[in-house]
Amino acid sequence: MPGLRNAIFRTAMETLYFSGAHVLMRPLLGGVGAILTLHHVRPPRPDRFQPNRLLEVTPEFFERVIRRLRRSGADLVSLDEMHRRMIEGDFSRRFVCVTFDDGYRDTFEFAYPVLKKYEVPFAIYVATSFADRVGEMWWLALEAVIARNDLISLRIDGRDQFFDCRTVAEKRNLFDQLYWWLRRLKTEDELRHVVRELAARHRVDVVKFCAELCMTWQEIAQIAADPLVTIGAHTVNHVILAKVSETSARSELENSRAVIEAALGTRPEHFAYPVGDKTSAGPREFRIAAELGYKTAVTTRPGVIFRAHAGHLLALPRVSLNGDFQRPRYARVLVSGAATGLWNGFRRLNVA
Ligand SMILES: [Zn+2]
Secondary structure, three states, X not given: OHHHHHHHHHHHHHHHHHHOHHHHHHHHHOOOEXXXXXXXXXXXXXXXXXOOHHHEEOHHHHHHHHHHHHHOOOEEOOHHHHHHHHHHOOOOOOEEEEEEEEOEHHHHHHXXXXXXXXXXXXXXXXOHXXXXXXXXXXXXXXXXXXXXXXXXXXXXXXXXXXXXOOOHHHHHHHHHHHHHHHHHOOOHHHHHHHHHHHHHHOOOOOOHHHHHHEOOHHHHHHXXXXXXXXXXXXXOOOOOHHHOOHHHHHHHHHHHHHHHHHHHOOOOOEEEOOOOOOOOOOHHHHHHHHHOOOOEEEEEEEOOEOHHHHHOOOOEEEEEOOHHHOOHHHHXXXXXXXXXXXXXXXXXXXXX
């Protein structure tokens, strides 16, 4: 149902914008700060079938948001500074942190020049298998299989099933269906197994997306040398942590930190849970991150930061800069915190 949910959200955003309600709600929902989530920042592509487009914004939209933030009076700060303010209770000024997930080359190519121009600190959460060129960006493999075929076959419960996907509408529909079916599988192993088989049948190379889209270690080292940049960990294999054993989850959090430290000489102190919604990271993952000594960890649960999050620094919500909402007026609503209030049902803390 992501489409319907987006439609409702968009209508609500328009209503908020035109009613000015976001200004009135600001003291209630604005919290003490916000952490923005970004994935891709890159020029738009013409393809009509882009089911993962919600993970990207254009460089122009990104610059508008950053310019607006710079003028907003909020402090654009690093994760370390956010952490300091949270533990010291220094809430005299509202803060915004800018974060990127996964370690895409377009973060370097398109986002970094904007952030440099406005001198904005930012963080990149690196999944180490992507930089190592062995990671499985399974959601892109699924997209490629559907994009390149009119008919696909998939083994479900030991039986081959066939799906027509000739038109763009059929492709979008099938992607949604299969994506959510995969996300509902009980274990990460099952998910990976299905996608590997699906990709092999349709001659899509699951690991080639890393080389195409992600930064090399050399590029990561180059960007990490800038004092504006914080490199955080994001597991080794980009697994949905809640769907692996406690031992595996712990080693994903530990090993990704070790690999980054070995590559860059700096030990990451901040972490982002892959996928990051409630079905991907919960109390067990928050506890592991705390036990391993991470200073902060972010989810993708939508929301702004409140004082009370000082007691939940390993379960921080974020505000997504989503490709579906690339109109300048949305940026203001998003940053005010009113929009995320819509998502989380006006609950202040969503940490269970
Ligand atoms: Zn990710």
